[in-house]
Amino acid sequence: MPSRRQFVAAIGGLAAAQLLPALASAQPDPFAPLIASFTGGAPVRQGRVTLDIPSLADNGHAVPLLIKVESVMSAADHVRRITLLSEKNPRPVIATFHLGPRNGRAQIATRVRLNGAQRLMAIAQLSDGTFWSGSAEVVVTTTACLDDS
């Protein structure tokens, strides 16, 4: 069975622009419950968080990624926590990082295991209590011969 992603990608040659938003809005957001447990229900604004990850990875063993949050990292204004969420991993909360002004920069470079092609989201909580998010798509190529069982 072609996944939604394959279908969207392939039909892209025909009419991706019209198709994508319709499909996307029809799907429940897999991140919603994870976000709620991180934020306690507080609103999350898009922006200030950059998630840098290669768009294509040959396997999901150790995919390099970089999370950056715009912040002066002062005692009065800094990033308190960053959580990294996976759409497809059996453990969807990949990591939560705790930061403070002594970190100097709100920037994390690491490698993560990923279970297939998916969207990742990073959410940062600032010292003023506000939440900011950034996301990125990564295609982890499929291992041969594994079926859908």
Next chain:
Amino acid sequence: MNKTIRDQATNLSRRRFIIGSAAAAGGGLALGFKVPSGIGTAAAQTVANGAAEVNVWVVVKPDETCVIRIARSEMGQGTLTGLAQLVAEELECDWKNVTTESPTPGQNHARKRAWGDMSTGGSRGIRGSQDYVRKGGAAARMMLVQAAADLWQVPAGEVGVANGVITHAGSGRSTTFGKVAGAAAKLTAPDPKSIQLKDPKDWKIAGKAVKRLDTADKLNGEKIYAIDLKLPGMLHAAIKACPVFGGKLVSFDEAKIAGRPGVRRAVKVDDSAVAVVADTWWRAKSGLEALPIVWDEGPNASQSSALIAEHLKQGLTANDAFAGRQEGDALKAIEGAAKKIEAVYSTPFLAHATMEPMNCTVRITADKAEVWVPTQNGEASLAALSNASGLPLDKCEVYKHDLGGGFGRRGGTQDYVHQGVAIAKQFPGVPVKLVWSREEDQAHDFYRPISQCRLVAGLAADGKLVGLHARVSGQSINAYLNPAAIKDGKDVRQLQGYAKDPGDAQLGYTVPNLLIEYAMRNTHVPVGPWRGVNTNQNAVYMECFMDEVARAAGTDPLEFRRALMQGHPKHLGVLNAAAAKAGWGTPLPAGVHRGLAQFMGYGSYSAAVAEVSVGNKGEVKVHRIVIAIDCGHAVNPGQIAAQVEGSVAYGLSATFYGEVTVEKGRMTELNFHTYQILRLASMPKVETVIVPTHDFWGGVGEPTISVVAPSVLNAIHAATGKPVRSLPLKNQGFTVV
């Protein structure tokens, strides 16, 4: 057909064109065709010589040639022809005018994956892409028709199309695809929702056993496999990794081989491998053999097959197994049964042994990385190239070559691409061809995982199966290749073929009390997918044991199975078809015995009946195998039969000979004298029965291997009166004749 073959040869001679242009222009290799970047096809897409890209799947030339783009890899399985048939069917072109070409992974990346997933495995080539390639063909047809209708200023609904000819009955006008393709390419693509695909009942090209499009140059020797590739100024590399898995490279003495003719350098590849680079491969290989190398073999050097077998055996009764299926109370039902049957089965590590060993050619310059590679997954090769070279994806390109055998080896990992890049980086601007020796290929495969299975069944006094308990203990592919897919050791893929729910690999039996467990027992040996993957081992366990239980119940194995399969009509359908074709129950020549098996994998249903005789000294002759398959829709029955025959050859090789064993932490069967394959004279007559039910899309490349071994083992059981519970047969006192 001659024209098609010529076109095909011209198209595939692209590789010679690449070589030629490299000689002429030095760098900056041109590809056989250029595609514009960006999604969408609204703008005119003139490819070359007036050819028009109607959409990403279809290019039409003024001479009426329809070039169909194929994103999946061809390794002999015939997906190229089958996918072309599906597109051509919807396109309504003349099959005689069809030729194919492959978009490169770099083009796919540049056009935002316009061709979708390029991964070729899991028997997904047809079933995974049939929907969007058929829609691509249909959309192209609609645009060609619309272009003609616009030209004639008539409604598109009044325009007919067949065999690449567009007609308007009302005015008697007609034109051809080649004449309107340029105008069609300028039209807006139809809304995907408006595309009506044909009912397979009305197929004219798909569903037919048309000849393969890629045969001629394989027969006449024109085909350039990656291992044959020659580029100007190319150097050759031979590689050796630490023979013990997990061991490290400590040092090598390059000075000792410095004076050898043609040898350029010995280079470190990574933490565990060294390569010698020379002007010919033989000089590289002999230089490597003469190179003093110091390895740190590490703690795995004490590992052996005997230790691994003990490790797995412990898993058969350990408490850490997870239950993949638990219905009723199997343990209690078996305990209270009138008769209890128990058996332990085992299957070994297997190598893929592709005829063409692992290889790739890599060229790295300051701003471009290129690899010529036989790959089951061009996008994975692209990602590996980018990752290993440090260059971004848009500076990388992969030139896919048809594979000289894949079987999962060239799709599970891109180890040889990483190595090729690591070597070529040390020779900037120079193409370096890395070819593994056969010994390296056998020593550093990603092997079919080893496993054992303990099965216990309970029979009621009337011979009915009341409980079944199966415990698989063995290595997990996911744990090695995709660890993020496993949570708490629950790896259902190792129970492939035993699933409850319909899907890719459902167990075909209904048992009132059923317990199916998996105990993960990993080893230091790398494992990966091997054509059919875990269906092969799991079918041996389930189907051979089912014969043992039927025998204990005093029931014919076919009748015993039928009674358990009433809730699984498709499984039963193929079993009945195989039994009918083989004449199950009818008399056989003296000394010939039958065995049967059925199993499901990759969305398709398979069953086999083998006819076997066994001599006094264990000489096994397989006379005939009948295999029935229900793959839903049968796109090319001729290719399905060819795949079934190939699966018998591959499956029988594994049944009789297949085994790699571990001593001192390394593999011992390093060439074909110890890792044998079936000879032509031992190949049985294969009869394929295709029984498509036309209501789903199943795979073809892998499913039928699973029934080969158990049908033969059950026939041997019938012949000798003794079950065979461990593979390969060469270790059980049998020879093949």
